Amino acid sequence: xxxxxxxxxxxxxxxxxxxxxxxxxxxxxxxxxxxxxxxxxxxxxxxxxxxxxxxxxxxxxxxxxxxxxxxxxxxxxxxxxxxxxxxxxxxxxxxxxxxxxxxxxxxxxxxxxxxxxxxxxxxxxxxxxxxxxxxxxxxxxxxxxxxxxxxxxxxxxxx
Numbered sequence: 001x002x003x004x005x006x007x008x009x010x011x012x013x014x015x016x017x018x019x020x021x022x023x024x025x026x027x028x029x030x031x032x033x034x035x036x037x038x039x040x041x042x043x044x045x046x047x048x049x050x051x052x053x054x055x056x057x058x059x060x061x062x063x064x065x066x067x068x069x070x071x072x073x074x075x076x077x078x079x080x081x082x083x084x085x086x087x088x089x090x091x092x093x094x095x096x097x098x099x100x101x102x103x104x105x106x107x108x109x110x111x112x113x114x115x116x117x118x119x120x121x122x123x124x125x126x127x128x129x130x131x132x133x134x135x136x137x138x139x140x141x142x143x144x145x146x147x148x149x150x151x152x153x154x155x156x157x158x159x
Contacts (some may be wrong), residue, residue: 053078 008023019030026034042064050060063077071083082088083130086104094100 049079 010018010021010040010123012018016030016033020026020034046057046060046064049055051062059078062134063079069077069079071080074080075083082092084092090100090102093102
């Protein structure tokens with residue numbers, strides 16, 4: 001930001017608000033706060049996996065090292081029931097009492113930003129703050145910079 005001549009000033013209600021910040025080094029208190037959040041989320045997620053996949057906590061922890069798995073590995077590890085496509089999904093739904101003739105609707109996100117109301121305006125503000133031409137907001141928006149505003153723990157769960 002210094003190279004661009006931008007100076008950041010923060011006004012906040014407590015020392016850990018807006019922490020960590022991409023604009024300054026993280027201090028020990030901020031790092032400890034983020035670590036607590038991460039470990040709590042990790043513990044919560046491991047507990048859900050153990051409960052829902054009928055595993056012991058130790059079995060779930062053995063898989064919870066940050067590794068990613070293919071579908072076949074997920075089946076072998078007891079993390080998923082099966083690998084398949086639309087046909088298999090419809091067949092599975094039928095076993096749960098859903099009408100197999102129910103129309104499958106393909107949903108497509110029509111706007112980048114996932115519905116973030118001001119994402120395009122925010123992208124234009126970023127471009128303007130960086131001293132870029134007015135049309136740069138459209139470019140930043142199309143490149144997906146508005147996705148930087150996604151916050152919070154994101155997980156996908158199916159009962």
